[in-house]
Amino acid sequence: MGRSRVLDHSKIRAILPHGHPMVLVDQVISLKLGASIIGIKAITGSEPCYHSLPQGLGPERYAYPISLLVESFGQTAAILWLESIKSFNQDLDRVLMFTSVRNLRIEGQAFPGNILRHVVRLDNIVGDNVFVEGETWVEDRQIAIIESMIAAVRPRSVVIEYATPSGAGMPRDLDDTATDMRFLSSRQWLARSENSPSPRASRKEEKSSST
Amino acid sequence: MIASVGREDMEDIIVNDSLRFAAPFRCVEHIRIVNCEDGLTLHATKVIDPTDPYLSGHFPDLTIFPGVFIIESLCQTVTLALGELEGLLPQIATLRSVRFLAPLFPGNRMTMRATIGPLSVKKTFEVDAQCQRNDGVMVARLKVKFRYGEIARA
Numbered sequence: 393m394g395r396s397r398v399l400d401h402s403k404i405r406a407i408l409p410h411g412h413p414m415v416l417v418d419q420v421i422s423l424k425l426g427a428s429i430i431g432i433k434a435i436t437g438s439e440p441c442y443h444s445l446p447q448g449l450g451p452e453r454y455a456y457p458i459s460l461l462v463e464s465f466g467q468t469a470a471i472l473w474l475e476s477i478k479s480f481n482q483d484l485d486r487v488l489m490f491t492s493v494r495n496l497r498i499e500g501q502a503f504p505g506n507i508l509r510h511v512v513r514l515d516n517i518v519g520d521n522v523f524v525e526g527e528t529w530v531e532d533r534q535i536a537i538i539e540s541m542i543a544a545v546r547p548r549s550v551v552i553e554y555a556t557p558s559g560a561g562m563p564r565d566l567d568d569t570a571t572d573m574r575f576l577s578s579r580q581w582l583a584r585s586e587n588s589p590s591p592r593a594s595r596k597e598e599k600s601s602s603t
Numbered sequence: 604m605i606a607s608v609g610r611e612d613m614e615d616i617i618v619n620d621s622l623r624f625a626a627p628f629r630c631v632e633h634i635r636i637v638n639c640e641d642g643l644t645l646h647a648t649k650v651i652d653p654t655d656p657y658l659s660g661h662f663p664d665l666t667i668f669p670g671v672f673i674i675e676s677l678c679q680t681v682t683l684a685l686g687e688l689e690g691l692l693p694q695i696a697t698l699r700s701v702r703f704l705a706p707l708f709p710g711n712r713m714t715m716r717a718t719i720g721p722l723s724v725k726k727t728f729e730v731d732a733q734c735q736r737n738d739g740v741m742v743a744r745l746k747v748k749f750r751y752g753e754i755a756r757a
Contacts (some may be wrong), residue, residue, distance in 0.1 A: 409662050410660050410661055410662060411659065411660035411661075411662065411663035412659075412660050413656070413657055413659075413660055414657050414658075414659075414660025414661045414669070415660060440627065440628070440656040440657060441625050441626060441627050441656075442625055443656065444621040444622065444628075445621070445622075445623070445624075445625060446621055446623065449623060449624075452691070452692075452753070453623060453624045453625065453692075454625055455624075455625060455694070456625065457625055457626055457627060457675060457678075458674065458675075458678065458694070458695045459627060459671040459672055459674045459675035459678065460627060460671070462671050462674065462698070463669060463671040466671070489703075490669075490670050490671075490703060491702065491703050492700070492701060492702045492703065493698050493700070493701040494698075494699070494700055495697065495698070495699060495700075496697065496698040496701075497696070497697045498694070498695055498696055498697065
């Protein structure tokens with residue numbers, strides 16, 4: 393279908409519309425046009441997301457933010473799509489807008505020093521929508537599974553028009569979905585699980601308190 | 604703005620201090636925790652500031668608040684409002700469904716309303732959130748499963 397090649401960071405900067413420090417793909421180690429891509433992102437403690445952390449926090453507080461992980465995966469997908477349409481001589485005055493995610497499961501965390509490896513597969517193109525799926529790895533640990541991420545292809549001019557505050561035709565309903573929640577405060581909400589656990593949970597607690 | 608339904612109480616959090624967990628930047632400025640018979644709801648606001656870290660790169664010629672930072676905003680709102688359980692913070696377990704409907708630009712005020720579902724025995728809970736721009740346009744809908752605790756490593 394396509395041929396494998398490697399993209400270095402200078403090529404990635406030329407492909408993506410993003411600028412520093414929002415370029416969250418360092419390298420592409422596999423690219424099969426119209427099919428799949430493997431993108432690499434090295435996490436370092438000098439990134440802006442670690443800038444304002446006070447001293448003395450536990451290691452878990454240094455987990456790489458999920459928002460940036462999803463962005464990094466999405467940019468890898470964008471490179472695949474942008475390179476693929478280039479090869480098919482498609483209309484280039486279009487941009488890819490991240491429109492939705494379905495069932496993105498977080499299975500692990502990444503920390504400074506880790507290298508993220510995003511494996512992205514082009515699933516489908518339906519009308520103006522591009523569907524991708526894939527996983528994110530750190531060495532042999534799978535830390536995220538992305539069932540479906542959808543981007544919409546839009547003419548560049550339409551995106552700029554969104555800047556006008558008319559917002560015509562956008563959904564406005566703020567109706568609550570039905571809930572059966574019956575608790576009073578966030579602290580009581582937390583205490584609820586500790587004070588009235590199910591029989592299964594209390595057995596677990598007994599076990600752990602005896603150790 | 605907030606429906607008055609009898610027995611309800613509120614608590615306001617103004618987010619001024621540095622966050623105590625890694626985050627792109629403060630993606631929420633004010634949180635109102637509303638407790639009423641219908642359950643626990645969080646109302647959060649954020650004015651889009653083009654000088655916030657990362658935004659200079661999204662994009663160099665036109666600032667658009669990245670959709671993933673709406674996810675970040677929900678994550679921070681939930682974390683700051685609910686706080687620790689047994690020393691651990693809530694974290695995203697599954698993005699069940701996230702839809703970005705319209706963009707946010709510098710100067711726009713984002714208002715988020717998130718309803719918090721009950722905590723399960725596995726220390727997970729479901730959050731249903733909607734975000735609006737100050738002109739009333741819906742910008743995002745999110746259904747996210749959170750969990751407290753360490754994530755098992757493969």
